[in-house]
Amino acid sequence: MNKDLETIDFSGDFPGLSYQIDGEPVFYLDNAATTLKPKAMVDAVNEYYLGVSSNVHRGKSYALEMVSNRYEEARYKVADLLSCSGNEIVFLRNTTESINLVAKGLQLDKSDKVIVFSDAHHSNLLPWMNEASIECVRTNPQGGLDLEHYYELLKSQPKVVSINHCSNVTGGYCPLESMVRAAKDVGAIVVVDAAQSVPHRRVNVSELDIDFLTFSAHKMLGPTGVGVLFGKKAMLESLTPQLLGGGMVDWVEKDHFNLRKIPHRFEAGTPHIAGAYGMAAAIDYLNQIGFDNLEHHDRQTSEYMLSLAKKREFLEIINTDESADRGAVLSMSIRGQKELDDVARALSDSYGIICRTGHLCAQPYVSDVGVGQVLRISSYFYNKRTDIDRFFDALDEISTYMFY
Template sequence: MINNIFKEQDFIKDFPALSKMIDGTKVTYLDNAATTLKPVSMVNAVNEYYLGISTNVHRGKSYSLEEVSNRYEQCRYAVAELLSCSGNEVVFTRNTTEGVNLVANGLEFDEGDKILVSSDSHHSNFLPWMRQAQLLTVRTRNDGSLDLDHYYELLQLNPKLVAINHCSNVTGVYQPIEPMLRAAKEVGAITFVDAAQSIPHRRVNVTQLEVDFLTFSAHKMLGPTGIGILFGRQAMLNNLQPLNLGGGMVNWVEKDSYDLRKIPHRHEAGTPHIAGAYGLSAAIEYIQNLGLEAMESHDKSMGQHMLDLALERDYLRVINSAPNLDRGAVLSFQIPGLSELDDIARILSDSYGIICRNGHLCAQPYVDEHSEGQVLRISAYVYNSEKDVSRFFSCLDELQGVMF
């Protein structure tokens, strides 16, 4: 049993979704790697903007506009404090995917340039690079773990950019990014980290990492959908071509020229998700009140509990069950003999109230390599307990005797 750091009753009042029912059965939410539930304080912050004088930001002069603009920029500095970086190194995006695309399209790639990625990457950290240059893909071992020896071998081919997946959305395994980034810098590569699955669970200090760019989304860390973050070193953001052109990112425009604003605003064309920034600020405050160290400890304990229970069942095959890895509360497995798991996921939801995920998890090359078809994924967050995970496996045991 896990010595729970967080108690379920502590979250009931903050997360109304925890009391929801499906056909008379209380919901057990285990799809947090896709998106987390939302606390009341975050929703209230979003409503504060929409129900107030919801002006735009940085356009015109009025008391209300300056008040809203200040709140918007306060969010930027809350993110900067979270990452231990400067405020002008924080760019607001729509999500992690846009953060990757902003960098992939803003850098200049020449014919013959190489980009190094791992084969367990999310499609968002795979497809944008595929369009720009030749991909060097780090292979995985038979058990699904990343072949780090192969990673260091591929670095000798001098890739222009190395895009590291900090934590897999399939396995919950964290990569040792400090030495990986350091080695990439030693061969002169630009370094990029997809932190969508790590920032919600543990502290990531970018000043201690040799990382040029890092991106993540608010909705995976108790925040609203539609807003994400791209961190970039000042020099890198200054040299990055803006993905979008339009209002808000220029100082002035003439008929045949324009002058870009300073970073980060040159990368934020158009009206931003202002309410989202209010919500992200509230989500960060909630997380900081819980304590990132406690959240990381809970994440690791839950991840180990998931793995232990899965390995007890011989009708499951875990994707990357390698021992002694740094893993969080994300676990995927296949059911040998079943290539499609839609019916299993639907019954878990409709009959047991358990919400999880099935499919290829937007990581199809990796899942196809290590599974006969679809996989089933469970993923926990701070409001989940070992009882939620144990209930999931008990329900799966019941289905095992009937459906497979």
């Protein structure tokens, strides 16, 4: 039975929920960009920095082995989260670096075709555009993906299909299982940008037969500067490392060197050790809440957000498909208004509401379906319906004096 997260007060765990500016409370609705941080995660980061903060995997000492073990324990917690092996998890800076590593490491050229998606984040578009020839799955009239077009493009037998599991613009989830299966049937390498989905839902990479998947810790309670690349063992071994230096080699002579085994050959230099501590603590926190509860709350909040937006005729919702599988991310434009920076500033300065405006690092998609900038709100499990009410009530007031 799902736990009703709406009834739980998380403010004791998240100092940011009680934050004030000029004595007024802050309402944080920009979780698709990055989440607030629990004290348990910060404590884990501090444990590294305030202890014997040695390096990892270099030399022999008790302190170094202790820190190295904690670093590798974090790797195995991520592996357990994704249902894969520990040596299939690479620690990098973020989702962006991970996709760049795969795009460059596969040694593609312009004769190789990569299928990408109209609603992709720039991080899942530009690396492929730079390394290969891309074909983009178009959207349907409601703003969702045109799946018939996707299956049509697969007939050209692309080298890579790079799927964004959940849109950072609309919160729409794609039917990942069937899309991966279809891509594998034509022999494509499947890459999944799961930056917006892993914080809310379990993704079993083994059952789905995904080749590569990536996400960032900071979107799921963790610290900035640490991200995850999952790759099947054989696929990781096929990649060419893009950074060379300390920590990623077993032996170096004047005229050659031997790479370390995966995953360490991709982790050149001193890694974000404290970040690994923090990410492990964040995963522990989410596991305690339960991913079934996280997913249920995400769906319920999404329905509530959409229902309130539809009641306001001055709003144009990006992706109006009510049957879509959606998370708690909603983007909208204001009829007749191409620039919305002043709206975001008014929401922040007058109402304490932090949200996002602009093209959301998905400019081709927003340009195709919108009329300029969009306004996005995105919720996480610690947000309440009253936060959503606060946003729409504020937007109603702003619309009366700014636009009418």
